[in-house]
Amino acid sequence: xxxxxxxxxxxxxxxxxxxxxxxxxxxxxxxxxxxxxxxxxxxxxxxxxxxxxxxxxxxxxxxxxxxxxxxxxxxxxxxxxxxxxxxxxxxxxxxx
Numbered sequence: 001x002x003x004x005x006x007x008x009x010x011x012x013x014x015x016x017x018x019x020x021x022x023x024x025x026x027x028x029x030x031x032x033x034x035x036x037x038x039x040x041x042x043x044x045x046x047x048x049x050x051x052x053x054x055x056x057x058x059x060x061x062x063x064x065x066x067x068x069x070x071x072x073x074x075x076x077x078x079x080x081x082x083x084x085x086x087x088x089x090x091x092x093x094x095x096x
Contacts, residue, residue, distance in 0.1 A: 004076075009074060013045065014026075024042075031053065031059045032055075032059065032062075034063075039066075041067050041068065042068050043067070043069055043072070044063050044067050044070070044072070045071075045072045046060075046071070046074070047074045048074065048075050050073065050075065051075065060073070
């Protein structure tokens with residue numbers, strides 16, 4: 001299910017990119033090395049990957065230090081969540 005979700009997210013990005021005539025650059029690669037090789041980002045989209053990483057907190061922290069505006073983290077739940085498991089939006093700031 002997560003693979004299909006990731007494919008949908010990627011297709012949605014490229015559709016919006018084309019329709020809005022965006023000049024944004026998509027970067028794919030090793031999340032542990034991306035922040036060392038790239039300059040700052042305006043927007044970061046992490047789709048369906050954090051659950052598969054050995055150290056997801058490090059990745060989010062490193063990206064937060066390099067992100068100027070917004071980080072969007074998405075994932076697909078295998079079944080509808082119970083009320084107590086609903087996702088919570090939070091603001092990430094470098095150094096926290």
